Amino acid sequence: MKKIVLAASLLVAAATAAYADPIADRQALMKSFGPIMGSLAPVAKGEKPFDAAEVLAALTKLNEQAQKFDVPTLFPEGSNTGDTKASPKIWEDLADFQAKDDKFKADVAAAVSAPPADLATFQTQFAAIGGNCGACHQAYRLR
Incomplete structure (x- = not known):
């Protein structure tokens, strides 16, 4: 019994430590999106050559x-x-916020599972992904 209680305590402590600061964690994750989208934007705009790989x-x-x-x-x-x-x-309408996140994840996953072979296809995918970012930021980000 003591082993079970100890194991459960360790799991709770590990989970708490992993997300000790949800604000910092979510900010770091959000900031990781920017450079990636920033590298794709010039391709979508036709300012940089399309390279499928x-x-x-x-x-x-x-x-x-x-x-x-x-x-x-x-x-x-x-x-x-x-x-x-x-x-x-966000906390007033968590269901809508979750739905926007689910759509973003689905559109990004779809773009990976059906990789764009040409610029036009990529532009369509990028517009959907970027539209998700914009919709969420418009509704749920303080200015």
Whole structure:
């Protein structure tokens, strides 16, 4: 019995340590999206040549980061105060916020599972992914 209690205590401590500061964790994850999207934007605009391998590598990295975005863990009750740019609206309509995150994850995953072979396809995918970012920031980011 003591072993079970000890094991459970260690699991709780590990989980708490992993997300000790949800504000810092979510900010770090959000900041990881920027450079990836920034590397893809010039390609989507036609300012940089389309290279299918480079685009897929960036989309894969974006997908890896996007799949780490766990709304309940990163936006727990009470994490709406402090050094955050997250709007209180997130906690007022958590279901919509989760739905926007789910759509973002799905669109990024779809772009990876069906890699763009040409610029036009990539532009369509990038517009959907970027639209998800914009919709969420418009509704849920403090200015």
